């Protein structure tokens with residue numbers, strides 16, 4: 001344990017943000033991380049609990065008390081070793097994880113949690129700066145070939161683990177760059193894409209073959225999911241050419257809002273809007289980018305994706321940005337005795353909200369209205385829970401002006417044709433059916449085909465995708481070799 005009395009002596013320090021007026025002018029990251037001495041003090045706050053709830057609250061089970069202590073002692077090189085032992089990409093989670101570990105931290109019972117995420121962020125950024133993050137190619141090759149389909153955090157983590165176990169891994173991606181939603185979804189101001197490019201180089205140096213712009217299977221006619229494929233490979237071909245196939249294609253089917261007027265121009269899925277800005281930031285020239293300049297923007301959906309639409313619309317120079325959430329406004333402060341160590345229900349205000357946004361809660365859209373085929377507004381009504389059901393409150397009908405409506409209501413399931421192409425059974429929610437049990441974990445009903453990440457568990461978080469990618473890699477390794485030394 002770092003400093004025995006640290007948690008009583010030192011306050012939690014939050015990472016800083018550059019001023020709103022400055023950060024709205026660009027798409028770069030604006031979080032100001034902890035410096036070395038601040039990180040040391042934050043590490044000193046950790047109590048090295050006998051039962052570290054943080055470790056259990058973290059989906060990749062980061063060994064948090066150990067790296068907190070190492071940072072306190074100034075042993076940053078061992079701190080990154082500990083962090084990498086459970087998490088392939090701490091620079092992703094150190095930036096965009098909602099940090100369930102902090103909700104679970106024992107200090108969070110009656111004080112401020114240890115700033116675990118900010119310490120993680122400081123460790124990995126320093127490790128890259130010092131040159132401590134290097135490729136770790138396998139010493140022995142197994143001669144087995146594995147195809148990983150989908151290059152989001154689940155696919156990247158799985159590919160890295162499998163290559164380190166000595167397999168010949170090919171990572172297929174239908175888009176023109178790897179990273180999944182980290183690349184085309186999450187805005188650059190939350191996570192710059194150079195972090196993914198650096199890891200892509202590391203993967204290649206470890207022997208992973210990356211094949212972008214290759215669609216495995218097919219998408220339905222008129223599908224709106226991102227797809228910059230120039231080539232198609234059939235599932236049959238993949239099964240023939242590889243000893244195992246791991247599906248990590250995410251949950252890409254956006255939830256729609258089929259109310260009257262939905263076919264008007266100016267109503268788009270968030271995932272039509274956000275990836276275009278990612279592409280422009282990467283230097284691509286787009287014809288007719290979907291933009292919010294001077295428009296009254298309504299974002300429907302109160303989660304991360306909606307918040308990212310808010311931040312992007314404000315950077316475009318929207319005239320106004322309003323975000324709707326159908327659920328009632330949660331309390332500003334959680335009921336800790338009731339919720340700790342679990343993820344609490346409370347009002348979450350993101351940095352994008354701070355940049356300018358009107359938030360409406362308990363509101364439902366009944367109709368889109370328009371002129372000459374173009375959306376001009378929407379009709380809404382407020383709702384409340386009655387007998388466990390959301391019901392409309394009479395007399396609360398209202399009309400909002402809108403030139404651009406962004407639908408950010410989550411994702412219903414993976415694209416069905418991809419799973420059907422492999423003959424993979426689906427669960428009741430349309431996800432790939434595969435349990436996570438140790439023996440036979442992540443295996444689908446189809447021999448040698450496995451599934452992990454959002455394609456299996458449904459829409460989730462980057463940290464869960466990394467966990468599933470790592471665990472599935474072990475399951476594939478066991479399937480191929482009869483045993484596995486990979487960590488679970």
Ligand SMILES: Cc1cc2nc3c(=O)[nH]c(=O)nc-3n(C[C@H](O)[C@H](O)[C@H](O)COP(=O)(O)OP(=O)(O)OC[C@H]3O[C@@H](n4cnc5c(N)ncnc54)[C@H](O)[C@@H]3O)c2cc1C
Pocket residue numbers: 096097098149150151152153154155172173174175179180181182185186187214215216217218226248249250251274304305308418452453454455459460461462463465
């Ligand atoms: C806008 C937005 C913001 C988010 N913000 C956060 C956040 O702040 N923090 C957080 O933790 N989580 C966030 N999430 C959720 C997080 O991004 C996902 O849970 C995570 O990326 C899932 O990882 P994955 O690897 O399972 O799938 P994905 O990241 O979806 O990657 C799947 C990849 O597979 C490719 N693919 C699919 N089918 C095929 C095929 N047939 N052939 C070839 N390639 C294929 C896709 O093109 C895609 O690149 C956000 C999601 C969105 C949409």
Ligand code: SF4
Pocket residue numbers: 045046047048049052053054055064065068104105106107114116
């Ligand atoms: S729960 Fe909090 S105080 Fe306890 S070991 Fe984990 S980070 Fe440290």
